[in-house]
Amino acid sequence: MAILRVSPNLALDQAVAQRQADGEPLVHMGFGEARLPVFEPFVERLAAGSAATAYGPVAGGAAAREAVAGYFTRRRMPTGADQVMLAPGSKPLLMALQLAVPGDVLIPQPAWNSYAAQAAMAGKQVFGVPIPAACGGVPDPEEMRRTLRAARARGHSPRIVVLTLPDNPTGTLASPHLVHEVCAVAEEEDLIIISDEIYRDIVHDPATPFLSPAEVAPHRTIVTTGLSKALALGGWRIGVARFPADGCGRRIHDDMVCIASEVWSTLSMPMQAVAEYAFSEPSEVQEQLTTSARLHGAVARAVHGILTGAGASCRPPAGGFYVYPDFEPLREELGYRRITDSSSLFQHLLDTYGIAVLAGHHLGDDEGALRFRAATSLLYGDTRELQQLALDSPDPVRLPHISAVLERLDESFAKLTS
Ligand SMILES: Cc1ncc(COP(=O)(O)O)c(C=O)c1O
Missing domain, CATH: 3.40.640.10 (Type I PLP-dependent aspartate aminotransferase-like (Major domain))
Incomplete structure (x- = not known):
């Protein structure tokens, strides 16, 4: 029998929820959930x-x-x-x-x-x-x-x-x-x-x-x-x-x-x-899918832009709500901060910038690679009202609550790689 452990994404989600409940203002992008109000x-x-x-x-x-x-x-x-x-x-x-x-x-x-x-x-x-x-x-x-x-x-x-x-x-x-x-x-x-x-x-x-x-x-x-x-x-x-x-x-x-x-x-x-x-x-379900896809695309593209702007390489997102950047082009700069692999990159982002992501090695990637997965659907807001606002908006990245979190990400990744 394989060694059993709690699935790392579920374990991370629970750990982040606990830290948030304790008052830490974390940006949680570690869990693959479409955080939208029920239709x-x-x-x-x-x-x-x-x-x-x-x-x-x-x-x-x-x-x-x-x-x-x-x-x-x-x-x-x-x-x-x-x-x-x-x-x-x-x-x-x-x-x-x-x-x-x-x-x-x-x-x-x-x-x-x-x-x-x-x-x-x-x-x-x-x-x-x-x-x-x-x-x-x-x-x-x-x-x-x-x-x-x-x-x-x-x-x-x-x-x-x-x-x-x-x-x-x-x-x-x-x-x-x-x-x-x-x-x-x-x-x-x-x-x-x-x-x-x-x-x-x-x-x-x-x-x-x-x-x-x-x-x-x-x-x-x-x-x-x-x-x-x-x-x-x-x-x-x-x-x-x-x-x-x-x-x-x-x-x-x-x-x-x-x-x-x-x-x-x-x-x-x-x-x-x-x-x-x-x-x-029925048509209302189709409409809900179209609106959701538009929101997922807009926010995933914005986060992709921030990561590539900071110097990471990253395939452009086309579906769902994830981006998977590779910080290999910045290995030297990150090395000065003792970031040398997937675990240290994850830990540094969490401890220094309060950003939670899922480290690439949990997804079967090389431990030595500087990669992680960010679930961008967790950025739509913490309440049903904010999430609905995001869903209804023709330009969700301009909504104050989303643009604020994107700005925080932008500043954090700019600092990380400067
Ligand atoms: C690629 C993929 N497949 C399957 C699942 C499982 O989804 P569910 O069991 O909720 O249908 C997930 C959930 O994270 C997923 O990302």
């Missing part, structure tokens, strides 16, 4: 669904599964209701996939921290594959081939690759060309693709092309998503998975139902009522 129609659906107190079918009730199937079908992935499954968050679905699909696992490096932890808990070997220069969320295809060869030569059996589109932690989106390339390697090497598309509906620019691996390699791709990020319902725990219609897809789906039946039984029925409504995407 009122969801509350109504939840209340209406609360009378349903029976357990219900393991994979989810027919109405919720139909809605989810429609969601995927509208995204060029024709889907039947028997191909989908709902669960209390996509995280348990991703864990169950590690149990249901045999073989070791390739993940991009860096990647969302839970992939490696979950694979290790399932007794698998994890291989981090460096990401390409253009974006994260996918392994560099050539490095992927090299890693596969080396892993097999050492007696391992990689059978799974996990992709994140758009990506956490880099906030970038792999191009259709790269998706094709990675799928081609997966085909050649007979890998199952797990495509985590939880940030898909908050790509900042609606003109950005999105290609799911399930469109390119439909027989070997499982897609997961949920309402935690795009619709800011993290604490409500609503996740879904889509399986290939045939072949191994059916078997994996059936095994997942067995695992779910022994672990979480089903997604709670009131949450299924919310899921049915959200995944059917």
Whole structure:
């Protein structure tokens, strides 16, 4: 059994919350949460669904599964209701996939921290594959081939690759060309693709092309998503998975139902009522997604500008609410402050400037690299009123409460690198 520890992002969030409660004025960018007020129609659906107190079918009730199937079908992935499954968050679905699909696992490096932890808990070997220069969320295809060869030569059996589109932690989106390339390697090497598309509906620019691996390699791709990020319902725990219609897809789906039946039984029925409504995407939900994507994009771009202005290199954010700067160009200057790696960079930012971020090594990156992930969605304000103001604003970075925190970041990073 792998050594167990609390997921570093959740641990950091709790530590920051404690320090803030003790009166420390921290700028918290360490936790990947879309901090937005609940969209009122969801509350109504939840209340209406609360009378349903029976357990219900393991994979989810027919109405919720139909809605989810429609969601995927509208995204060029024709889907039947028997191909989908709902669960209390996509995280348990991703864990169950590690149990249901045999073989070791390739993940991009860096990647969302839970992939490696979950694979290790399932007794698998994890291989981090460096990401390409253009974006994260996918392994560099050539490095992927090299890693596969080396892993097999050492007696391992990689059978799974996990992709994140758009990506956490880099906030970038792999191009259709790269998706094709990675799928081609997966085909050649007979890998199952797990495509985590939880940030898909908050790509900042609606003109950005999105290609799911399930469109390119439909027989070997499982897609997961949920309402935690795009619709800011993290604490409500609503996740879904889509399986290939045939072949191994059916078997994996059936095994997942067995695992779910022994672990979480089903997604709670009131949450299924919310899921049915959200995944059917009435116009007001679509509007909420558009507005949220606009806000996430505006603030992520502003923070990206501050970091690159201070001299860091950083891929421009394209979706979700993260940036992942690299302070390598400033290694010498940072060295004078005894900042030499990911841990010391994190600690210095916290202790000197009160800025909390997630250090890159927690995301599988090299400990020696000067990288971290900043979750920019935590800058929208501490109250529901301020967050709603941010959501409603055509120019959120000019709102006094957001521009004040951006100024603080600007001054801090300018000082750090001066
Ligand atoms: C890339 C990615 N996948 C999956 C999840 C899990 O989300 P949930 O379990 O809330 O659906 C997260 C949450 O941080 C994430 O960032």
